[in-house]
Amino acid sequence: xxxxxxxxxxxLFGKFLNSQEADRAVEDVLKGEQILSEHPxxxxxxxxxxxxxxxxxxxxxxxxxxxxxxxxYKALAVAAAVIILAAISTQLFEEDNGTPERTxxxxxxxxxxxxxxxxxxxxxxLATLVAEVEEIEQDLAVLQLGExxxxxxxxxxxxxxxxxxxxxxxxxx
Amino acid sequence: xxxxxxxxxxxxxCKDGDAESFSQIVDMYSRRCYGYFYRLTGNSDVSDDLLSExxxxxxxxxxxxxxxxxxxxxxxxxxxIFHDYLRAKQRWGKLLEAQKKQLESKIxxxxxxxxxxxxxxxxxxxxxxxxxxxxxxLRFYSQLSFKEIAKMRSEPIGSILSKVHRGLKKLRExxxx
Numbered sequence: 001x002x003x004x005x006x007x008x009x010x011x012l013f014g015k016f017l018n019s020q021e022a023d024r025a026v027e028d029v030l031k032g033e034q035i036l037s038e039h040p041x042x043x044x045x046x047x048x049x050x051x052x053x054x055x056x057x058x059x060x061x062x063x064x065x066x067x068x069x070x071x072x073y074k075a076l077a078v079a080a081a082v083i084i085l086a087a088i089s090t091q092l093f094e095e096d097n098g099t100p101e102r103t104x105x106x107x108x109x110x111x112x113x114x115x116x117x118x119x120x121x122x123x124x125x126l127a128t129l130v131a132e133v134e135e136i137e138q139d140l141a142v143l144q145l146g147e148x149x150x151x152x153x154x155x156x157x158x159x160x161x162x163x164x165x166x167x168x169x170x171x172x173x
Numbered sequence: 174x175x176x177x178x179x180x181x182x183x184x185x186x187c188k189d190g191d192a193e194s195f196s197q198i199v200d201m202y203s204r205r206c207y208g209y210f211y212r213l214t215g216n217s218d219v220s221d222d223l224l225s226e227x228x229x230x231x232x233x234x235x236x237x238x239x240x241x242x243x244x245x246x247x248x249x250x251x252x253x254i255f256h257d258y259l260r261a262k263q264r265w266g267k268l269l270e271a272q273k274k275q276l277e278s279k280i281x282x283x284x285x286x287x288x289x290x291x292x293x294x295x296x297x298x299x300x301x302x303x304x305x306x307x308x309x310x311l312r313f314y315s316q317l318s319f320k321e322i323a324k325m326r327s328e329p330i331g332s333i334l335s336k337v338h339r340g341l342k343k344l345r346e347x348x349x350x
Contacts, residue, residue: 013334
């Protein structure tokens with residue numbers, strides 16, 4: 001930026017006025033400014049300047065305090081955030097390591113039955129039961145078809161008794 | 174060059190919050206800024222207040238100074254303070270125009286209670302257009318070039334040259350009467 005002292009007034013006015021007009025304009029400006037120089041404005045009182053300096057010192061001090069206060073507030077905010085995060089993390093951590101809730105379930109069916117894929121293979125009692133039931137079914141089928149030559153009525157009752165006995169024994173295990 | 178280096182150092186001190194650096198700025202510019210305010214308001218009490226406001230504002234605004242002409246930056250703030258003052262004065266009045274005229278007259282006329290001597294220049298300055306008067310004062314007290322003033326006021330340089338030329342020519346005629 002060209003400073004005032006380096007400014008070529010003639011050249012500047014010459015951009016808008018012809019040479020003669022530019023000369024006159026420069027003369028008007030210089031003479032006008034000379035009048036201003038010859039009539040200086042009053043100067044500020046020493047007390048005013050001293051007061052301004054004191055006010056500035058106070059403002060600078062206040063500004064520093066504000067900066068310091070901002071730093072402290074920021075630090076407090078960060079500390080609070082860290083504490084909150086730590087508390088939340090601890091809570092989550094404790095929940096992760098906690099013993100899972102245990103569910104107690106009562107069942108009439110033996111546990112081993114639920115554990116295996118092949119029920120009959122995994123549980124010998126059940127296998128025996130299944131075999132006995134199948135045998136009784138066959139006997140019943142024979143009786144129903146009239147293939148049994150003896151006292152059929154008694155044989156059925158006998159078989160039913162046997163079945164009940166087997167069943168009750170099985171569920172006792 | 175040494176002067177501008179010195180000013181740059183002082184400004185760095187101001188930005189660091191050094192009260193002594195601000196004091197140096199006050200010593201360097203208080204006369205010119207006071208003259209600017211005084212010639213625009215014609216009132217020493219108002220000029221005192223505006224000068225105080227300017228330098229206190231400087232403390233909060235110094236961080237926004239990013240280089241370039243310090244005078245231009247400082248007088249831009251001074252100009253804004255003066256306009257704020259004018260607006261405040263205008264708000265106080267019931268009738269805006271009436272207040273403006275009252276303000277214009279206050280600039281040039283000495284009050285009976287005002288013990289200060291109002292010089293001829295102050296009276297004649299009051300006869301100039303307000304905008305022209307402000308431009309002339311800005312040019313004289315800030316010591317900025319026409320180009321800097323045009324940039325600062327976002328006005329074409331031709332317009333600035335024309336206003337200042339006509340204003341100073343008229344002032345000269347008034348003063349030579």
